[in-house]
Amino acid sequence: MLKRFVIERGIPGVGDFTDTELCSAARASNTALSEMKPGVQWEHSYVAHNKTFCVYIAESEQDIREHAKNSGFPADVITEVHHVIDPLTGND
Numbered sequence: 001m002l003k004r005f006v007i008e009r010g011i012p013g014v015g016d017f018t019d020t021e022l023c024s025a026a027r028a029s030n031t032a033l034s035e036m037k038p039g040v041q042w043e044h045s046y047v048a049h050n051k052t053f054c055v056y057i058a059e060s061e062q063d064i065r066e067h068a069k070n071s072g073f074p075a076d077v078i079t080e081v082h083h084v085i086d087p088l089t090g091n092d
Helices: 019-034 061-071
Strands: 003-010 041-047 051-058 077-081
Touching: 003 061, 019 041, 019 061, 051 061, 061 077
Parallel strands: none
Antiparallel strands: 003 051, 003 077, 041 051
């Protein structure tokens, strides 16, 4: 069963990366994903000053750790998401 994870990655200065540097980072992630078993997916990432918060779908935390190792990006904190809520959740 696939699960959703949020990965916090400490990457100094990532918030100041140029479009070219962000493109290169995305390419490294995509390359690592293409070499893994099917089912591990990168949804998107939020880029902050010295961190990224990446949303992935995978079977296990071990899949996330394997991707981090293969891509060269840290996976400082991996949190499994149990529920997703939004403003519509509050509607009856």
